[in-house]
Amino acid sequence: MKRFVALAAASAFATGLALPAAAQTKWDLPSAYPASNYHTENLQQFANDVDKASGGKLKIQLHPNASLFKAPEIKRAVQGNQAQIGELLLVNYENEDPFYGLDGIPFLATSFADSFKLYKASRKALDDKLGKQGMMLLYAVPWPPQGIYTNRTLNSVADMKGLKWRAYSPATSKIAELVGAQPMTVQAAEVSQALATGVIDSYMSSGATGFDSKTYEHIKSWYNTQAWLPKNAVIVNVAAFNALDKPTQDAVTKAAADAEARGWKLSEEKNGWYLEQLKGKGMNIVTPAPALMSGLKKVGDEMLADWLKKAGPDGQAVVDAFRK
Numbered sequence: 001m002k003r004f005v006a007l008a009a010a011s012a013f014a015t016g017l018a019l020p021a022a023a024q025t026k027w028d029l030p031s032a033y034p035a036s037n038y039h040t041e042n043l044q045q046f047a048n049d050v051d052k053a054s055g056g057k058l059k060i061q062l063h064p065n066a067s068l069f070k071a072p073e074i075k076r077a078v079q080g081n082q083a084q085i086g087e088l089l090l091v092n093y094e095n096e097d098p099f100y101g102l103d104g105i106p107f108l109a110t111s112f113a114d115s116f117k118l119y120k121a122s123r124k125a126l127d128d129k130l131g132k133q134g135m136m137l138l139y140a141v142p143w144p145p146q147g148i149y150t151n152r153t154l155n156s157v158a159d160m161k162g163l164k165w166r167a168y169s170p171a172t173s174k175i176a177e178l179v180g181a182q183p184m185t186v187q188a189a190e191v192s193q194a195l196a197t198g199v200i201d202s203y204m205s206s207g208a209t210g211f212d213s214k215t216y217e218h219i220k221s222w223y224n225t226q227a228w229l230p231k232n233a234v235i236v237n238v239a240a241f242n243a244l245d246k247p248t249q250d251a252v253t254k255a256a257a258d259a260e261a262r263g264w265k266l267s268e269e270k271n272g273w274y275l276e277q278l279k280g281k282g283m284n285i286v287t288p289a290p291a292l293m294s295g296l297k298k299v300g301d302e303m304l305a306d307w308l309k310k311a312g313p314d315g316q317a318v319v320d321a322f323r324k
Contacts, residue, residue, distance in 0.1 A: 008100035025244065027060045027084035032071035032188055035064040038266045039141060039232050043087060046234070046259040058244065060085065066189040071168075075235070080131055084240035090126075090140070091169040098311040099125050102318070103142075104171035105307055106227040109322070112268045115142050115229040118165035121322040125314060126233075136241060138256035140233045141263030143206045144271035145226035149219045150202035154288070156217045157295030166191065166203030169230075171303065175204065179301045191215065207274030216281035217235050223286045224275075225296060229267075234259070 029047065033040050040062070047060035061068075069077045074086040077092055094101025102122055103109065109118040119140060130137050152159060161180035167173040168187060176183035181202070181256035186194045194200045202219070210214070210222060234256065241249060275285055288296075308315050 009124070009243055018123050024220075025058050025248075026055065026079055027058065027240065028063060028068060029060050029085045029087070030063045030066075030068040030077065030083050030086040032074065032089070033064060033232075034189075035088075037064075037208065037212055038270050039263070040064045042240045042263045042266060043234070044140060045262070048193065049255035049258060050251050052254060054248045056231055058248050058251065066187065071187045071189070075135075077120065077306075078235050081237045081240060083237075085138075085234065085236045087232050087234050089169070089230060090233050091171055094170040097113075097129050098307055099129055099318075101171055101307065102311075102315075104169055104228055104230050105299050105304050106175065108300065108304055108319075109143060109229065109241050110158045110226045111211070112229065112264070114322075115231075116264065118322045119231065122318050125318055130235060131238070134238050134239050135235045138234045138236055138252070139260035139263070140231040141260060142229040142231045142267050144229065144267055144274065145224075146204050146206055146228050146230070147225045148202065148204050148223040149210055149215055150221060150223070151219050152202070154223055154292050156291040157299065159292075160202075163202040164198075164200045166194065166200040166205075172204060174306075175304055176300060178302065179295075183312060187214070192217075195219065202257050203243060207278055210283070211274050211277050216278055216283045220282060221284045221286050222275075222278060223292070225288050225293065227296065227300070 029043060031040055031043055044062050047062055050058050050060055069083065069086070071089065072092055074083070074088045077083040078086040090100045091104035092106065099122060103115065103118060109115045126137055148154065150163060154160060157179045163181040165172070165176040165181035165183050166186045167176055167183035168185070170247065178256045184194070184200050186200055188209060191203070191209065195213070195215060195218040204227065207222070236252070239251070244252070279285060308319065
């Protein structure tokens, strides 16, 4: 029998048939954002780096623009191993656990430096929360600072009353409630259609979303409130990760660290570029009136107080660490 196997192998070699050096593993990576978005481009580079570093043993297939799973479905898909790895907007899941919504609290962290500090202060808690659900956080990258898209003149929060407001997370729904706007649940891939059909007439997001969704075709003003910097997190199913051999695991974690550093730099660099693109498309970049900012910061204070009640001592400890 051994002689037969040896002869078969020799025959395959002699006839030019390749014998696989190792089994190849394939992962699906769903994302909710367009292929041209910097988050998605960063994901593709991450997948390419893993392929190269693993010697082709791990292939990651990227599925952008909610083509495999819609944004709210991605976390559950990774948890259930329907997709082995996925990118999600953490604030979408605040109803599951307050810690997922920390970086969506208005005016807690308003710069890239503060956002990174908040991320570091909360990273262990995020690792613990995801770990209990059978997942692992590989890396996270922020969106640029958030502002308000609307055609209405806003001099104070009172002027926001009655707006048909895009809500994509518990935090953005809460803002609508506190200012008297009407929250409408609309995901990133659906923004353009929602604006065109009048489902929404306003929303709060970065220059990136406004550019990707061609919001400038419907709305002509963006109020540069710099309210918060939500993060996209790339998570992996722990069982799928543990099934990899050690060198391939190392390839994934190294590529993830590189993607995180690259992504934070990209986000900051692209922020100004997005705003210039919006200006070029006829959008006014508006410096908010002091009364509007004062009212929005009161909204942020109320939301932080509410978050701390839900998050308890662990949440207070993270916020205290951030503020040191």
